[in-house]
Amino acid sequence: MEINQDILKKYASGQCAEGDKHLVEKWLNDDSWDSITENKEVNEEVGATMWDKITLDVTQHKIINWGKVTAAAAIVFVLGFSVFHFSQPTLDNHTFTNTSVENSKFFTEDHYDVHLSKNSTANIDLVNKKLAFSGDFIIKPKRDFELLDNNHNILVFKAGKEYFVSDSPDFGKIVAFQKSDLAFLPSNMQIKIREQFQSI
Amino acid sequence: MKRLLLLSFLVTVIFSCRQISPKKIDPNFVLCLFNKDENPSSLLFAESLDDNEGTTLQIPLPTSRIQEREYIYKNGFFYRLSSQTSVFSKYQLRGLSLVLIDSIPLKNRDFETITWKDDSNLIAACRENIVGGKKQARIYQINVEAMQIVKENTIILPFATKEYGALHVGLVDIENDDLWLAYSYFKSTGKYSYTTSDTTYYATIKYDSFKLTNIQKETRSTYPGGFNIIQSYSFKNEAGDYYFMTNPGIALGNNPNLPTAIFRKKKGQQLVDRDYMINISKSIGNHAYGLWYVGNGKAIIRNEQKKLYTDFSNFHAVYQFEYRLVDLKSGTIEKIPFPLDKGTQKENVWSDKTYVYIAIDDSNDEHRVWKYNLQTREISKGIKLPPTTNFIVRMDYLK
Numbered sequence: 333m334e335i336n337q338d339i340l341k342k343y344a345s346g347q348c349a350e351g352d353k354h355l356v357e358k359w360l361n362d363d364s365w366d367s368i369t370e371n372k373e374v375n376e377e378v379g380a381t382m383w384d385k386i387t388l389d390v391t392q393h394k395i396i397n398w399g400k401v402t403a404a405a406a407i408v409f410v411l412g413f414s415v416f417h418f419s420q421p422t423l424d425n426h427t428f429t430n431t432s433v434e435n436s437k438f439f440t441e442d443h444y445d446v447h448l449s450k451n452s453t454a455n456i457d458l459v460n461k462k463l464a465f466s467g468d469f470i471i472k473p474k475r476d477f478e479l480l481d482n483n484h485n486i487l488v489f490k491a492g493k494e495y496f497v498s499d500s501p502d503f504g505k506i507v508a509f510q511k512s513d514l515a516f517l518p519s520n521m522q523i524k525i526r527e528q529f530q531s532i
Numbered sequence: 533m534k535r536l537l538l539l540s541f542l543v544t545v546i547f548s549c550r551q552i553s554p555k556k557i558d559p560n561f562v563l564c565l566f567n568k569d570e571n572p573s574s575l576l577f578a579e580s581l582d583d584n585e586g587t588t589l590q591i592p593l594p595t596s597r598i599q600e601r602e603y604i605y606k607n608g609f610f611y612r613l614s615s616q617t618s619v620f621s622k623y624q625l626r627g628l629s630l631v632l633i634d635s636i637p638l639k640n641r642d643f644e645t646i647t648w649k650d651d652s653n654l655i656a657a658c659r660e661n662i663v664g665g666k667k668q669a670r671i672y673q674i675n676v677e678a679m680q681i682v683k684e685n686t687i688i689l690p691f692a693t694k695e696y697g698a699l700h701v702g703l704v705d706i707e708n709d710d711l712w713l714a715y716s717y718f719k720s721t722g723k724y725s726y727t728t729s730d731t732t733y734y735a736t737i738k739y740d741s742f743k744l745t746n747i748q749k750e751t752r753s754t755y756p757g758g759f760n761i762i763q764s765y766s767f768k769n770e771a772g773d774y775y776f777m778t779n780p781g782i783a784l785g786n787n788p789n790l791p792t793a794i795f796r797k798k799k800g801q802q803l804v805d806r807d808y809m810i811n812i813s814k815s816i817g818n819h820a821y822g823l824w825y826v827g828n829g830k831a832i833i834r835n836e837q838k839k840l841y842t843d844f845s846n847f848h849a850v851y852q853f854e855y856r857l858v859d860l861k862s863g864t865i866e867k868i869p870f871p872l873d874k875g876t877q878k879e880n881v882w883s884d885k886t887y888v889y890i891a892i893d894d895s896n897d898e899h900r901v902w903k904y905n906l907q908t909r910e911i912s913k914g915i916k917l918p919p920t921t922n923f924i925v926r927m928d929y930l931k
Contacts, residue, residue, distance in 0.1 A: 493570045502725035504843025512566050512922065515598035516848030516876035518783055519759045520700075521724045522598065523642070526615065 423458040428469075436528055444489075445472045449528040454497075463487065468498035470511075470529050481506045496525065557587045561882075563891060564601045564926035565590075565899075565917065573600040573925075577625070581882070581889045581901045581914045581927075590918070591628050602761045605928045607651060609633065611676060615641045622679055634679040640670055644701045645760050652677045657704045657713060660686060667692040667699040669713060671742070685742045689735060692717050696729040700785075702757030703766055703776050710745075710802055711737040714756035714776065716785070728755045728785035732778060736802045748803055753778035753793040755785025758821070763877040767825035772799035775860060781819025781836060783847060783876050792819045794831070794858065810863045816856065821876070826883035826906065831858045832890070833865075834873075834881075848876045851895040855881075857888075857904075869911060870902050871895065879926045889914060891924040899924055 421442040430437040430448040437448045443458060452467025456479070463479035473489040481487055482499070487508040489495060494511040502521070514525060559577035566573050572592040579586035593600045604611040610623040610630060621635035640658035647655050652675055660668045666688045673683040689699060696717035703714035713735045718728040732754050736746040756778050757765040766776035774797040780790040791813035796805045812820050812833060820835035833856050840852040853873040857866045871894035880891040888904040899921040901914035917924060 498724075500723045500725075502722040502844065504845045507845045511570060512596060512598065513848060515566065515601070515925070517724075517844065518726075518786070518876075519762065520698075520718070520726055521844075524724050530616065 425455070425457040425459050427453070427455045429453045430467075443473065443475050443477070445474075446470070447472075447529060463497075465497070466499060468496065468500065468528070471495050471497060496529070557589050559589065560930055562605065562926075562928050562930055563917065563924055564603075565921045566601070566923040566925055567596070567920050568922045570596050571920065572596050575625075575630075576917065577930075578915060582903070584915055586915075588915075589628075591625075591630070601925045604646065604654070604761060605930065606648070606654075606676065608930075609676070611654070613638065613641070613643055613656075620674065622676065636674070636679050636681065638672065638681075639684075640672075643759075643761055645704050645757055647704050647706060649673065649706050653682065655704055655706055655711075657701045659699050659701055667697070667717070669699065669701045669715070671704075671711065687713070687735075687737060687742055687744065689713070689715055689733070690744075690747065691731070691733055693729070695719055698726070700728065700755065702755065702779075703760075705766070705774055705797070706739065707799070709739045711739045711742075712797070712802070713737065716754050716756060718755075718785070726786060728780060728787045730754055730787065730790065732756050734797075734804055746802060750778075750795070750804065752809060753780060753790050753795075754787050755779045758784050758877075763822045763879050764881075765821075765823050767823065767831070768799075769825060769829070769860075770827075773797070774799070775823070775825070775831065777820075777823040777833070779819070779821050781821060782844075783819075783821055783836065788819060792821075792835075794823065794833075794860070796860075810858060810860070810865075812858075812865065815863070815865045820856075822878070822881070824881040824883070826857070826881075826888050827885035828906070829860050830906070831860055832856070832868075832881050832883075832888060833858055834878075837872075849874060855890055855904075857906075868904050870904070871898075875923045875925065878924070879928075880924055882927055882929050889927070891917075891927045893921070893923050901927070 424442065426441060428439050428446055428448050430450060430452050432450050434450060436450060439446045439448065446454065446456070447470040448454060449468045452465065452469060454465035454469050456463055458477055461479055463481050471489065472494050473491050475491050477489050479487050479489065483506055485506060496509045496511065496514055497507070499506050514522060557577060557579060559579055561578045561581055563576045563578065564573065565576055572594065573596055574590050574592045577589045599615060602612070608624065611620065612623065613620045618638050618641045619635050620638050622633040623630040624633055640660070642658060643656045644659055645657050649655050654674045654676055656672045656674065658670045660670045668686050668688045670686050671684065672681060675682050692699065696719045698718045699715060700718055701713055701715045705712040714732060715735065716728050716732050718726045720726050730751055732750040734748040734750065735744060737744050757776060758779055765779065766774065768774050776795055778793050778795065779785050780787040781792060782788055791811045793812060794810040796808040797803070798805055816835055818835045818837055820833040822834040824832045826832055835854050835856060837852040837854065841847045841850050851872040851874050855868045855870055857868060870890060871892055873892045873894065875893060882889045886906060888906060889901050891901045893899050899917040903912045903914050
């Protein structure tokens with residue numbers, strides 16, 4: 333079965349059948365370069381045609397009534413702003429606990445996904461902008477936010493990125509590494525982090 | 533992340549076709565880039581490192597996972613061991629794609645150190661799980677043309693202690709029928725941290741029978757070599773003499789009271805030359821990681837600056853790394869006045885014996901190959917990488 337948007341949506345909302353869930357997890361964990369090779373070689377004409385089409389469309393619509401555009405833009409802006417303003421889920425305050433000594437645990441929330449390592453807890457309070465935790469977790473924010481950690485340092489989280497957060501004294505202080513930063517830790521440390529979070 | 537890949541893939545296709553069409557490139561170099569904002573890593577193929585006039589081609593890799601850079605390039609093919617599936621795969625660049633040619637399953641998930649027996653035969657050393665309390669290394673010889681395992685075996689290495697029980701196999705060399713391994717032992721000191729014991733061991737092993745014939749001990753430095761798919765720590769010179777580096781600094785061995793040093797095993801010798809040691813830490817007052825031969829008895833090292841970092845929270849991110857030229861005969865070490873670089877371990881040095889080319893990520897957020905003229909000692913600028921780059925983590929010569 334192919335991985336498609338429907339399966340991913342079901343997976344994200346926890347409605348996947350066991351078999352599909354396994355497939356999705358296998359796909360997410362696959363670190364080979366094969367997914368590139370599955371895209372057959374791209375005929376350069378395809379790209380050129382796409383570009384020509386875009387250029388053509390742009391040139392065909394060159395005569396513009398700026399008055400209408402401004403009015404339309406204003407309406408879109410007002411509508412867009414109100415939809416954005418009133419539909420934004422309210423900020424929340426959650427506590428996550430993983431008492432397992434063997435497995436990590438995954439949680440999905442309105443404003444972030446969090447992957448808690450074994451024997452860890454985290455209180456993520458977006459209302460008061462505070463983070464209290466012990467252990468380590470990976471967080472994938474869905475919006476930008478800042479949190480004040482146990483040691484009164486401000487940790488900055490940006491939407492769409494992935495962070496490894498740890499209070500281990502091995503790093504010197506509380507860290508919120510972006511995922512790519514982990515590549516520069518000693519290999520033996522990377523292996524230990526990878527044992528807990530396969531997806532890095 | 534895979535959706536991001538698709539998007540950036542389409543963007544690359546559209547723009548590459550728009551700007552340079554039809555795009556013909558005969559690349560001499562490939563650079564592996566970690567990109568900003570967690571965008572997928574990419575491979576940038578370039579005809580020249582000298583300037584930006586030559587054609588370049590950039591292709592995205594599937595993800596921004598940290599292991600995307602861990603590949604081996606040899607004679608037109610890329611090889612990669614999956615840490616998830618233990619499958620060793622062979623790829624070739626065709627058009628805009630890395631095409632899977634063949635793959636074989638192995639028992640292990642990580643290569644700790646590799647060398648080439650000849651152009652077709654890869655020797656890889658892995659660390660094995662402990663069986664019956666014995667520390668062991670697993671050796672593979674893989675014929676990469678046939679993609680077959682020619683030989684594989686487990687070697688039990690002595691001198692683990694109750695305290696220092698974890699094995700690090702940091703260097704492998706093969707000469708005639710003798711396999712040579714350099715190793716040390718380390719222990720955990722926290723959830724993630726560890727330290728290496730004070731001793732390096734050199735083991736000589738009959739390659740046909742995998743019988744251990746000799747062990748040599750070295751206590752002047754520790755943590756020989758390292759994961760050489762990530763960074764080089766050894767080379768053979770024109771005469772076939774084997775030079776290597778020990779790395780006790782915090783970024784590798786983490787036994788920083790011992791010095792970083794260069795040692796030598798002469799061609800035809802099974803033992804490391806006791807009378808030869810270049811004490812890098814004593815000369816420059818810092819630890820170094822990475823060793824690259826540039827011809828005429830000279831090698832490049834990449835050193836940290838302990839006054840510029842505090843701990844692991846910022847070690848990789850501060851602009852601290854310097855490059856120095858080591859005279860392997862006299863032991864003199866000369867600093868090259870390049871901008872300071874960031875990123876703990878990188879494979880980013882290449883030489884054509886006239887110039888040394890080094891890819892640097894500097895504090896102006898400029899990502900560029902710099903050149904050092906070995907005769908005139910002048911530095912100059914080479915190819916500039918796209919502003920989307922965060923770290924240039926590899927640079928391989930393709931010919």
